[in-house]
Each structure stands twice: as structure tokens, then as C-alpha cells.
Amino acid sequence: MNILKNLTVYVFVFILFLFAGCSVDDHLQPVTINISGLSSLTGNWSSLGITTQAAMEIAEEDINSYFAGKGSSFRLSVTGYDTQLEAEKAVGFFNAAAGSGTRFFIGPQSSAELAALLPLTSASNSLVISQGSTAGSLAIADDPVFRFCPADKIEGAAIAQTIYEQGIRGLVTIARDDAGNKGLQTSTGSSFSTLGGTVQALTPYGTSISDFTAEIAAIKAQITAFTTTYGADKVGVYLASFDECVALFKQAAADPVLSSVRWYGGDGVALSAALIGDPDAADFAISTQFFTPTFGLPDAYKTAWEPLIARIKTKTGIDADAFGIAVYDAMWVIAKTIEASNGVPSDLNALESQFVTQANAYVGATGPTNLDTFGDRASGSFDYWGIEKVGSVYQWKLVGKSN
Structure with a gap:
């Protein structure tokens, strides 16, 4: 009888331990x-x-x-x-x-x-x-x-200040028709005007277009007008885009007027693999001393x-x-x-x-x-990235920082 009683106690204790163990394990489940x-x-x-x-x-x-x-x-x-x-x-x-x-x-x-x-x-x-x-x-x-x-108000002010300090006085701006890029076009243009520069803001282009003939014609016309006033060395183009800039640059490269002035970009194309992956577009970026800001690492x-x-x-x-x-x-x-x-x-x-x-x-x-x-x-603050060619390889290079 004592043996049976002791066995019952042992079983009872084991069951309590088993359930207690399950509770602890359940509690520890993340x-x-x-x-x-x-x-x-x-x-x-x-x-x-x-x-x-x-x-x-x-x-x-x-x-x-x-x-x-x-x-x-x-x-x-x-x-x-x-x-x-x-x-x-x-x-x-x-x-x-x-x-x-x-x-x-x-x-x-x-x-x-x-x-x-x-x-x-x-x-x-x-x-x-x-x-x-x-x-x-x-x-x-x-x-x-x-x-x-x-x-964009912070980025626009930073890039506008840099563009103005580089001697640009006539700036053509154009952007992809989306909230972010249009905001950059507006804030950059507004800040550049406040500094004393002249801005010609072109109509943003559609988000799905691949032929930039009309946009290139409009940019060329404004470059020509600004060049008459300021001289080509004081004229720039600001493009707020994503990777579609590759197609635009490839078309722009065929026109010497578009290659005669400096180009700048918004953050949407910084460190773009697509841009350095296309030799024609990358060569145009190099020839126009193109650079683009990105949110900087301190x-x-x-x-x-x-x-x-x-x-x-x-x-x-x-x-x-x-x-x-x-x-x-x-x-x-x-x-x-x-x-x-x-x-x-x-x-x-x-x-x-x-x-x-x-x-x-x-x-x-x-x-x-x-x-x-x-x-x-x-x-x-912002880091400025341009493109360089090392041998046959195109790569992004840190070319400056905003103040």
C-alpha cells in the first residue's frame, strides 16, 4: 500500500513537473x-x-x-x-x-x-x-x-547652392512627373532663384515614356537662349529622374549643344547601376561633368x-x-x-x-x-557622386559634399 501511495506521489510530481516544463517552454517561445x-x-x-x-x-x-x-x-x-x-x-x-x-x-x-x-x-x-x-x-x-x-527643401537648397557656386547663372530644370522628382525640381529651382540665378522650369515628362525627342528639343532651345545671355560656361541643366535618365542621356549625346553645358541630377539616380552600365549614357555624364547628390553619411x-x-x-x-x-x-x-x-x-x-x-x-x-x-x-548633408571611367570600367566616384 505504501509502495502504491509513493508511486502515486511520484507520478503526480512528474506530471506537475511536465506541465511546469511545458509552461516555461511556451513562455520562452519568441x-x-x-x-x-x-x-x-x-x-x-x-x-x-x-x-x-x-x-x-x-x-x-x-x-x-x-x-x-x-x-x-x-x-x-x-x-x-x-x-x-x-x-x-x-x-x-x-x-x-x-x-x-x-x-x-x-x-x-x-x-x-x-x-x-x-x-x-x-x-x-x-x-x-x-x-x-x-x-x-x-x-x-x-x-x-x-x-x-x-x-526636398533641404536637398534642393544644398544642390542649388553648389550649382550657383560653380558659376552657373542660367539653369534649365526638368523632372519625371512624380511627386518626389517634381518636388526636387521645384525646391532646387526656387533656391537657385533666391540666390540670384535665372531658372527655366520645363514641363515634367510622363512616367512611362522612352522617347525623349520632345524633351531634348525643349532643353536645347533653353540652353541656346541662356547661352546667348550668359555664355555656355554659365549654363546648366538640372534633371530630377530615375533610371530613365539613361535613355535621355543616350539621345542627348547625339547633340553637341546638349553636351556643351554642365548637367546635374536629383537623388533618384545616385549610384545607379543602370547608368554606369550603359557606355553611351555614362560617357555623356562624364563629358558634361554630371553629378548627383545623395543623402550623405557623416x-x-x-x-x-x-x-x-x-x-x-x-x-x-x-x-x-x-x-x-x-x-x-x-x-x-x-x-x-x-x-x-x-x-x-x-x-x-x-x-x-x-x-x-x-x-x-x-x-x-x-x-x-x-x-x-x-x-x-x-x-x-549630401554627398555628390559623379562617374569616371577606369580602363574600360565605368564607376561612381565621390566628387564633393554639400556645405
Whole structure:
């Protein structure tokens, strides 16, 4: 009888231990939070899209190691969607992911895509963090959209100052017909005029055209007019574009008038693999001393961003710029938001507030990630990239920085 009683006690204790073990194991099972990336992986501006996806994957690895080391029950998981820089596709992917419970989005990278998502963000109960949108028209207070790059007013002022300091007095501007590039055309032209220069803003061209005959004729006519007034050495062309600049440059290369003046670009073509991959377009860029700004990486944080650029290049073969590195910082601000909230707040206002608090306190590979009242990067400097030919190889080269 005692043996049976003891056996019953042992079995009872074993069962308690078994259930207790299951509870502990269940408790330790990590809570996975998905971050969806909306990037152009195969379309226009794919250089940023590809480095964005790589930066998200590297951040996922680093953050999950951090969480594990602290005994946190949270983990991040990233999913990438190829929007091809098309607003309709960005909306479709956003709706599908948000409908499945995603609360955080990195991207989209263009202002046109972000503008299409804007009306959907609050109802989705999600935060959207763009790494590449610059349109001033999207600087809106108290919305769940944040931008980890400076808006076009900052970039436009910087490039206009540089163009003016190079002696240009007559500037022809033209842009792709989307919110981001038109915003850059407007802000650059406005700043250049304020400095004392003269601007002729041409009508933006369609997003799907491939024949730039009409645009080239219009640019040529204005170059000719400005040359009469100022001389060719004081005339420039500012083009805010994506990779379609390759087709435009190839056509422009056939006309000596267009090659007689300096050309400048917006950030949408900086470090473009498509541009250095086409010899005719690249030769035109070299002959016109073309350069383009990109959100700059501060030297003070080189020990943070230099290894990241190397890791991204190993994964992609592409040198990431500050827009791509800002993705890594955005992922960490998301992680800090989750950590500080012990999860993801169900209330969107609470989530926004915590995200802003963490962004304003965080110092990452791109430096301090302070946001302005519109949720955009509060400040930034710019690197200027031109193209050089080394042997038979075309490559991007850092040619200067904004003041």
C-alpha cells in the first residue's frame, strides 16, 4: 500500500513537473513581429531597393541576436515586396500585408508610392517608414508616416547652392512627373532663384515614356537662349529622374549643344547601376561633368556605416548609400520601440508617440535620427557622386559634399 501511495506521489510530481516544463517552454517561445519592405527590386531605382532589402535582412539578424542576448521574447522577421516603383503595386502589397496583421513597413522608396499609401495608413493601424521619399507635399504632421531622409527643401537648397557656386547663372530644370522628382525640381529651382540665378522650369515628362525627342528639343532651345545671355560656361541643366535618365542621356549625346553645358541630377539616380552600365549614357555624364547628390553619411559615424556598406555589398554587389543605411537605422528604432513598449501597442497614437521618442533618442549609422514636426529627418548633408571611367570600367566616384 505504501509502495502504491509513493508511486502515486511520484507520478503526480512528474506530471506537475511536465506541465511546469511545458509552461516555461511556451513562455520562452519568441513572439515574432513582421516588418514588410516595399522596395523596387527589379524596376526603376532598383539599386536602392536591393540595398534596402539587404539592410533589412542584416538588421533582422543583428536585432534578433540583441534580443536573444537580453533574454527578450521578441524577434523580428522581414518580408520583401517588389513594387517596381509602381504606386498600384505598392498599394496592393501594403493592403495584403496590413490585412495579415503587419504593423511596420519600411518603404516605399518613392514619393509617388508613398502618396498613394497615405490615405490607407491610419485605417491599417500601421507605421510606414520611408527611406527615400523627399516630396515636400508629404510633410504632414500627426500622420503615421515617417521619413528617415531629409525632405526636398533641404536637398534642393544644398544642390542649388553648389550649382550657383560653380558659376552657373542660367539653369534649365526638368523632372519625371512624380511627386518626389517634381518636388526636387521645384525646391532646387526656387533656391537657385533666391540666390540670384535665372531658372527655366520645363514641363515634367510622363512616367512611362522612352522617347525623349520632345524633351531634348525643349532643353536645347533653353540652353541656346541662356547661352546667348550668359555664355555656355554659365549654363546648366538640372534633371530630377530615375533610371530613365539613361535613355535621355543616350539621345542627348547625339547633340553637341546638349553636351556643351554642365548637367546635374536629383537623388533618384545616385549610384545607379543602370547608368554606369550603359557606355553611351555614362560617357555623356562624364563629358558634361554630371553629378548627383545623395543623402550623405557623416564622417563622425564612419566606424558604424563603413562595415554595413561592406556587408551589404557582399550580399548585393552594390555600394549602399545613406538612404540604404537609413533602413538599418529605421529597423533599430522599430526594435527599440518594441522593447520600450514590451510589444507593439495596439493603439496607433501610442505606437506613433513611442516611435518618435525612440527615433529622437537614437544615434545610428547615419548619425542622430531626430525627426522634425512632420516626422521627417530633421537635418542632413549630401554627398555628390559623379562617374569616371577606369580602363574600360565605368564607376561612381565621390566628387564633393554639400556645405
